[in-house]
Amino acid sequence: MEMQTVTYQCPHCGAALEFDSTLGGFRCFFCDSTFNEEQIKQNFKENEELKLDKADPKELTEEQKQTEEFTGASALYTCPNCAAGVICGELDASVRCHFCHTPVILTGRLSGEYKPDLIIPFGMTKEMAHQAFQEYTKGKFLLPNGFKENAKVVDISALYVPYWLKSGITKARVEASCKKIRTWRVGDVRYTNTKYYNSVREAELAFIRVPCDGSKRIDDSLMESIEPFNYSGIKPFSMSYLSGCAAEKYDVSLNEAENRIDKRIRDAAEEVLKADIAAQSYSSVSVTSTNVDFRQKTAVYALLPVWFLNYQYNGKDYPFVMNGQTGSRFGILPVSKLKSFLFGAAVFLVSLIICGGFTWLFLS
Amino acid sequence: MFYRLKTLFTAATIMLCAVLPMSVTAYAAKYEAKIFDLDDSLTYEQETELAELLSEAAELADCNLGVVIADDILGMYPDEYTADMLNTTFGDDSSSIMLLLCNDFDAEYHYDWIEMDGDAADKYFNELGTILGDVYIGLDKNGYAGAVESFCGYFGAASENNTEETPDKTGWQTELQDLDDMLSDKEEQELLAYMDITAQDIECHIGVVITDDLKGMGDSEYADNFADESFGYGSDNIVLLFCNDHIHYDWISAYGKATDMYEPLIDDIFDRVYDGLDSGGGNNYYSAIQYFCSYLRDNKTTASSGNYDDYYSDNNYYYEDDEGFSIGSLLIPAGISIAIAAIVVSSTTSGYTKKKPVSARSYMDSNRTKYTTRSDVFLRETTTHVRISSSSSGGGGGSRGGGGGRSRSGRSGGGGRRR
Numbered sequence: 001m002e003m004q005t006v007t008y009q010c011p012h013c014g015a016a017l018e019f020d021s022t023l024g025g026f027r028c029f030f031c032d033s034t035f036n037e038e039q040i041k042q043n044f045k046e047n048e049e050l051k052l053d054k055a056d057p058k059e060l061t062e063e064q065k066q067t068e069e070f071t072g073a074s075a076l077y078t079c080p081n082c083a084a085g086v087i088c089g090e091l092d093a094s095v096r097c098h099f100c101h102t103p104v105i106l107t108g109r110l111s112g113e114y115k116p117d118l119i120i121p122f123g124m125t126k127e128m129a130h131q132a133f134q135e136y137t138k139g140k141f142l143l144p145n146g147f148k149e150n151a152k153v154v155d156i157s158a159l160y161v162p163y164w165l166k167s168g169i170t171k172a173r174v175e176a177s178c179k180k181i182r183t184w185r186v187g188d189v190r191y192t193n194t195k196y197y198n199s200v201r202e203a204e205l206a207f208i209r210v211p212c213d214g215s216k217r218i219d220d221s222l223m224e225s226i227e228p229f230n231y232s233g234i235k236p237f238s239m240s241y242l243s244g245c246a247a248e249k250y251d252v253s254l255n256e257a258e259n260r261i262d263k264r265i266r267d268a269a270e271e272v273l274k275a276d277i278a279a280q281s282y283s284s285v286s287v288t289s290t291n292v293d294f295r296q297k298t299a300v301y302a303l304l305p306v307w308f309l310n311y312q313y314n315g316k317d318y319p320f321v322m323n324g325q326t327g328s329r330f331g332i333l334p335v336s337k338l339k340s341f342l343f344g345a346a347v348f349l350v351s352l353i354i355c356g357g358f359t360w361l362f363l364s
Numbered sequence: 365m366f367y368r369l370k371t372l373f374t375a376a377t378i379m380l381c382a383v384l385p386m387s388v389t390a391y392a393a394k395y396e397a398k399i400f401d402l403d404d405s406l407t408y409e410q411e412t413e414l415a416e417l418l419s420e421a422a423e424l425a426d427c428n429l430g431v432v433i434a435d436d437i438l439g440m441y442p443d444e445y446t447a448d449m450l451n452t453t454f455g456d457d458s459s460s461i462m463l464l465l466c467n468d469f470d471a472e473y474h475y476d477w478i479e480m481d482g483d484a485a486d487k488y489f490n491e492l493g494t495i496l497g498d499v500y501i502g503l504d505k506n507g508y509a510g511a512v513e514s515f516c517g518y519f520g521a522a523s524e525n526n527t528e529e530t531p532d533k534t535g536w537q538t539e540l541q542d543l544d545d546m547l548s549d550k551e552e553q554e555l556l557a558y559m560d561i562t563a564q565d566i567e568c569h570i571g572v573v574i575t576d577d578l579k580g581m582g583d584s585e586y587a588d589n590f591a592d593e594s595f596g597y598g599s600d601n602i603v604l605l606f607c608n609d610h611i612h613y614d615w616i617s618a619y620g621k622a623t624d625m626y627e628p629l630i631d632d633i634f635d636r637v638y639d640g641l642d643s644g645g646g647n648n649y650y651s652a653i654q655y656f657c658s659y660l661r662d663n664k665t666t667a668s669s670g671n672y673d674d675y676y677s678d679n680n681y682y683y684e685d686d687e688g689f690s691i692g693s694l695l696i697p698a699g700i701s702i703a704i705a706a707i708v709v710s711s712t713t714s715g716y717t718k719k720k721p722v723s724a725r726s727y728m729d730s731n732r733t734k735y736t737t738r739s740d741v742f743l744r745e746t747t748t749h750v751r752i753s754s755s756s757s758g759g760g761g762g763s764r765g766g767g768g769g770r771s772r773s774g775r776s777g778g779g780g781r782r783r
Contacts, residue, residue, distance in 0.1 A: 142713060169732075178740070187493030191475070193747045202737035206729040224721035261724075268724035272733070280740055333716040340709055348705035355697035 006105045007080045008243045011043055016081065016102045018244025021122040021324075026240065040240045079104060091215070094160065094247035103243045114249045116237040118165070118302040120229060122158055122245060122324045129156060129307035132322050132329045142343065144313075144336040151313045158324060160242060160303035161223065162214035162250035164257040166207075168297030172269035173202045174277070174290050181283040197282070201273040204295075207265050209234075212257040214250030214301070219319075220260065225330040226323040229304055233325055237303070247303055254299055266292045395422040398453050400432040403467050405508040414512045421521035427484035428453075428460035429519070431512050435467040437474070442466050446479040459483040463499065463515055465508060473747040494518070497597040504593065536563035536570075539594035543575040544608050546649040555653050562657040566664045568622045569594070569601035572653050576608040583607055587617040602626055604637065604656050606649065625664055633659055 008017040008026070015030035017040075026035045035043070078085055081102035088095050093109035096102065110116065124132075130153070137148060178197040183190060209231055213223040235241075270290045278285045305324025310317055313334055320331030397418035401411055414431075422429040430453050437445040442464055450462035459482035466474045476499075478492055488495070495518050502514025538559040540552055547555070555572075563570045571594050578586045587605040595601045600620035607614055614637075616630050626633065633656065640655035641648055 140716065142716060171736075173737075186475075187496065189749050191747060191749045193473075193745065195745045196743040197740050198743055199740045200737055201735065204732075204734045204736065206732035207724060207727050208729050210724050210727045221718070221721055225719040227722040228726040264724040268728060271723060271725055272728065276735070276738070277740075330719045332718075335713050335716050340713055343712070344705045344709040347708045348701045351701035351704040352697055355700050356694070359693055359697050 004107045005077050005080060006107050006239055007102060008040070008044055008240055009081075016243070017240075018103055019121060019241050021125050024121070024123075026243070037238075037240070041238070044240065077104065077106060091217075091248040091251055092246070093249045094242035094245060096244075096246075103245075105239050105242050105247075107239070109249045110239065115301075116162070116303045117300040118234050119160065119237045119241050120231075120234050120302070120304050120325050121241045122305040123233070124305075124307060124322060124324050124327055126156060126158070126307070128327065129158075129309060129322050132307075132327060133309055133311075133320050133331065136320070136329055136331055137333065140333060142335050142339045144334055144339075147313060147334065151311050151318075153309060153311045154317070156307070156309045158245045159306055159308055160245055160247035161218060161306045162248055162252075163211045163302050163304045164214050164250070164252070164254055164261070164299055165209040165211050165302050166258065166261045166265075166297060166299045167209050168207060168265075169295045170205050170207065170265060170269055170292050171202070171295060172205055172266075172273055172290070172292045173200070174270055174273035174287055175200050176274065176277050176285050176287045178277065178280070178282040178286070179284045180281070199277045199280070199282075199285070201276050203269075203273060203276075205269050205272060207268070209300070210261050210265055211302075211304070212252075212261045212264075214252040214257060215248055216251050222319065222321055222330065223306070226306065226321055226326075226328045229323065229325055234302065242303075245305070250301065254301075258299070262292075262294065265294075266290070393419055393423060395419075395426070396428045396430075396454060397422040398428075398430045399512065400430070400434070400449070401508075403433045403435040405433050405465075405467075406512075410509045414509060414516075417513065417516045417521050421516035421519040424521055425461070425484070425488075425519035426459070427482070427487075428458055429516075430454065430460065430462040431465070431515060432462065433465045433467065433508055437464075437466060437468045437471060439471070442473065442475050442477040443479065446477045447481075450479050450481055454481075457482055461488065465499075465503075465511060472745060475747075475749070491518075494597070497592075501593060501597065504589075536560075536567060537595055538563050538569065539571040539573075539590075540653075541571075541573045541575070541590075542649075543573065543577070544606075546574050546606075546608075546647065551650045555650065558654060558657050562661050565661050566622075566625070567600070568620070568625075569599055570657070570660070571595065571601060571603040572606075572656070573603070574606040574608065574649060578607060578609065578612055583612040583615040584617060587615045591617060591619060602660065604653070606652075626660065629659075629663055632663075 009015065010017050010028035010031060010033055012033050013028060013031040015028050017026045017028055017035065019025075020027040020034070023034060025037065026040055027033070076085060076087055079097040079100060079102055082097060082100040084097060084099040086095075086098055088106065091109075092106060093114075094103065094105045097104055133153070137143060137151075176199045178199050180195040180197070182193045185191070211223075211227065211229065213220060269292050270287065274285060274287055307322040307324050309320040309322070309331075311320065312318070316334070318332050318334065320329070322329040397415065399406075399411055399415050399418060406414065418429050418431065430450065432446070432449050434445070440448070445466075446462050446464040449464070450460050453462070454460040460480070461484050462479045464477040464479070466476050468474045476496065478495060480489055480492075495515065498514045498518050499511045502510035502512070502517070504510075506513065538556055540556050540559060542552060559570045559572070569591075571591055573587075573590050575586075581589065583605060586607075587603045590605070591599075591601050591603045594603075598620070600622050602616065602618045602622040605615040605617070614634070616626075616633055618626050618630075636655045636659045637652045640651035640653070643651050
């Protein structure tokens, strides 16, 4: 019941090859040899040609069927480097041997319906992720005192997150009630003229690869906060990119992900059409109905790069994530209640002085 | 000889014909004046007289003047209609003023309007409120003819038929109207003389009116109207109203500096007035008015700056509150400041725990966006107005409300009491 594995070993010294994001290629950190994508494809032809398609259930042996079932749960593999037997998590598709740290790719988790169509390789290094976290906390004056000294980075890891990417054409219709308001003054009388309109916009809108992460354990809003990804850097999937990075397979089905994606597209379509209505110089626009139909639609499964950094402060864990391609970042930070109160009091005093002065000058 | 005389005569005739029109032109009015009575609100005689008056006013005002009384403004805005009339009558960019008295009450909006153009706009724009105020006073007094007369009167043209004297802007005036026949003629004359002395002393106009019919108005409204009509809109004055219909209150209204001087003392004034009224067996209006005047003279220096915040009522009397410091004027800025502080702190701290997700608009291919429908359908239109209490500035027009008095701009105040 062992899972089939694949490794990428340096043809010069036999050590593990890893994808180097600064290089944009592959490096042996033992003998410092470097290889580009073409060379990897050449040297590891058998890996690239490995059949990852879903087999016909009728052709599987009993053992293979059990293996297929076991693939969906925790899996045992033998490290090709040190021969250690290691159990990995149910969603892991690319791991490091716990003993010798050799990058190991679990092909069983990348085959059949779990075979990714596309991948964006990492462009940000671990050091950049760490630096990003330091910069992120700068200027945040509501952080508790001693945060920077006492916050400890517990874990920092690169992970290829499974994503569903949906493209398609939508036909959207938005209807709105709008007003144009004009005021003028004559002596001590103020006049207000209001014109009422009914506005309709219908349009065909094309959306390209709207993402939704395919992992239940990862917060969707956290992933959406580090978008967008730059799809000009997207490539056809190759297992070689996973070498040295963790990867997971999806556990959110396409149907489940589509609900979230469709809502995002619906909201965006309404936003676009409402903006077109508002461009008519209305004083107010109030949407009364929205209708979005999806026409042509396609979905692909992709692995997209994300740096995860977990830190501890005052015994509590806080997450920090960074887009592994663009560097866009977000993290949850602790807030000092005392500083919040003092900040609020200062704003209150300044506002009171301004409002009180205005009242005294103009209304008294 | 005869031939030479004939030639000479012909030449002289030709020269005269050439020069005469020029001289007529030279002596003709420099500015035009037109009245358009489209509503047939004026008689022929009124229209003729008013046309002459308007012409005189145009010369005094150094601009063209026009008045249009219309009951159908052709579905246009009143301001658009008036501008159209002005341009059509006097031409574009001429120094002109056109007054519209709009009676198109079927229209959604039917406010009166004054449109100005050219040098006239530069000169008179800031006086729009005053001009319109005068027009309305004239309208109340003598209908549309009165309105046009007052319009002309603003620019200095006086009507021969106007037997009522326009308020003397140089001296302090008095007005006593005994509509309920409570005073004899002799008493009225004596009181007028005493009121006159008092008015010069306190440097405010003084008015007293005794009536049992407020003509559908409220007590304060009637008193304000009386003051406007007697002394002009916006003048310093104090008016005592005796209302004998046993429904409304007696009222004292004050405007301008009389407000500063006497509004805090209204209760005392009533005490004094009623002392006089009750003397000599009761209903002694002669003494009441005398006591009123003497109180005004004795207390003219008892001026408070208006910083009082009493507002209470009981069965007998109440004050109208004047502006000044109050707890409310501190609570409102405090409330606003609390709201601002809460919003600022909340939005700052929310940035520490969440971030607005990226919109899917980032994934939209805008080059492939195709609009199939774009429509904006006009449904309806409304125009509302609200009176604001700050002092008037230049404007374009006004609306005649159905009945009711006009609230005054600037400091005003008053108080009432029921006997």
